[in-house]
Amino acid sequence: MIQQIAFIGVLAGTIYLVWKRVAFIRRNINLGKSKEVVSSPDRVRNMVLVAFGQQKMFKRPIPALLHLFIYVGFLVINLEVLEFLIDGVAGTHRIFADIPFYGILMNLFEFLAVAVLVSCLIMLFRRNVLKVRRLNMTELNGWPRLDANVILITEVALMCAILLMNASDQLLQEVSPHYAKTGTLFFSSFVMSILKGQSIPGLTIIERAAWWFHIIGILAFAVYITYSKHLHIALAFPNTYFANVAPKGEMQNMPVVTNEVKIMLGLSAADSAPAATPGRFGAKDVNDLTWNNLLGAYSCTECGRCTAECPANLTGKKLSPRKIMMDTRDRMEEVGKSLDSGGAGLADGKSLLDNYITREEINACTSCNACVEACPVMINPLEIILELRRYVAMEESGAPASWNSMFQNIETSFAPWKFSPGDRFNWANELKK
Template sequence: MSILPQLVFLLVFAIAAYILTKRIRYLRRNIFLGKGEARNDHPEKRWKTMLLVAFGQQKMFKRLGPAFLHLLIYVAFIIINLEVLEFIIDGISGQHRIFAPFLGGLYNVSMNIFELLAIAVLVSCFAFLIRRNIMRVDRLAMKELKGWPALDANLILIIEIVLMFAILTMNATDQILAERGVGNYVALQGLFFSGLIQPIFQGISDGTLIFIERFAWWFHIVGILAFAIYVTYSKHSHIFFAFPNTWYSNLKPKGQMKNMEEVTNEVNMMLGIQTEASSEPPAEIARFGAKDVNDLSWVNIMNAFSCTECGRCTAECPANITGKKLSPRKIMMDVRDRAEEVVKSLDAGGPGLEDGKSLLGDHTTKEEINACTSCNACVEACPINIDPLSIILQMRRYVAMEESGSPAQWNAMFQNMETSFSPWKFAPTDRFNWADQVKNEEID
């Protein structure tokens, strides 16, 4: 028996593993452009959040139709990979359906389940293609999705459809060859869905059937390996990132904004409030807020690479709904694009962050971030707990504190809060005059 197919398989597998390893390192370099941030507190809450939101798809079910279709693909992705494990063992050992003799009738049941899930994936993928390209759901047809993002989404769906057809074709031809007693093909009983397409191949010669079956087998396993690499270039990297992203979710109450500790300590010192940190020399602040990706935290950048571009955040954003330029989805895409721009420059021996560009200005505009109402609707809507608001607030902090570039009305409010301790230009001593006025009116 020739060992050439095994050697070819090992070579293909090794090449795929090498490329995937390089891509993972590349993504890691992107993410760790950001500053350090500790997010390991309350591990029990983090496990629970990850299990409910990432594994359990909890937040997806706010929209039942898409959630059900996504669940079918998600379950199929997990379970069908068990069959991929058999493919890998068969490829290394040179065997065919190595689990069949050990599992007996359970193997038949498993194969029928796999085929049912393959059909579910086909139905879901076709439905998603229709939603994107025929129904043109609003949140899936916005301008930030023009070009590669739209093509990427369609490519993934088409690839999944082709891979599912490859499974059904392989099983159908495999069973015809087993019934004819050809080679070491294993006869299975009652494969329903692949059995429906067997008549297409009945009149074909043994040699041609073997070629079709082997081609489908190789196409599927190489396709799976290629898919694993492709998703690292795609918005579908959320397949991997959703789990760490939900683990490192912000567990603080929504609406609780993060202060700069250095500024808080300095204010406490000015007010005579003693804290542990205030006894230490004040730390030098490199920059207030965020102008570029290196001013954000690594969690912010991981959020960007976790983004599925589903647009639920933008669809719920009151600023966007009322016609403002802000799109939380675009903010996340901007962060990802800028991080990749920097790392590609560094890898090519270029200037990296010193290329004369920045996240704020060259990717995201002041008009966008000033439109944000800080309502947290985008954070609440995200299926995997991405936090666009954190990034928006950090960029607004930079504009306000480094550039003094906030709108005139905002600057007046800031000044009033500094001098009068309220947004309105009234002396603090006059703050409760309204109470006296109400009291006098009651007496009258």
């Protein structure tokens, strides 16, 4: 009874903390501007193939295989966690033990537990010993690197707890009718040899301690991921659904500006111009971006595939698409905490541009969409970069001088080069000679 009350209290506390954090994240995402999303089969297909099917992960086979084991293990082992939850609330022990094929299922769970354990150890080795470049870049210094290691070490500890619990449980099955028969469990049977010298009270303590460690670890993990990059476990699904399905490279024009250009070119009537004008051209802070951009920032896995493919970064420029998303998320967190404490929020004298993302970074972008193509959960850092550049160019007239010359040439000559439109095809005359 005491264990039941304690477990119900821990469970209720976990639900409250997760709910509170989810509300905080939801409010932060809603700081962004509204954006109409039209449902389509393409969106459903993206969610099924990319988020659930891990389609884009397999461009890198080795990390994809490791991630697949962890992903499948996370999904399937949660079925055992369901048994933990019911046992904890009802005060039972292995409530599903009487269902057919229970032993087979438990062996499957143990296989996945070992696969997760080995995969996490290899990932720790890749991060901290091999020091894979994309996993050890400057934007990961401090908390991001610690966060990744904490999660991997926690996963290893949780998987070890499952094997230890099952091993002590099997030994107790031989001497106590309270412990339901599971049959032989292959992987935990190797751990049994270590525990065979233990007394019955000792085995009981080990079994209960491992059970509590695992379930509290899972509940703590549920709270922790809402503060971690591992929030993508949940947000990858809505992010892939709401991701831009337009062809890559198609820029989102501002309707007001587009209409004015059409009027100047005689392609639209003046009375068709919208009455409302935008409050700001482009984006200076997170509230100038769309909620979809902000959802992407919270969905970022910090895997670095975008940065690893970025030609600007590869040639030594300061631009890192991963950092763009991390900075956007950090700015949202700062604004959200300020609002919760009664502070100034967005009026705190800071902004996403300059205080988080520098102009040197956004000017280095070639708009090639390599980062968009590389992202395993369809995040679009380019949209944020373009909106920040649009603000600098249209609100501040602060674009580089060479860019301003190009803009002027396009406006007057309809081409980036400074020559008359009538002379545009003079080069072709040379071909006739």
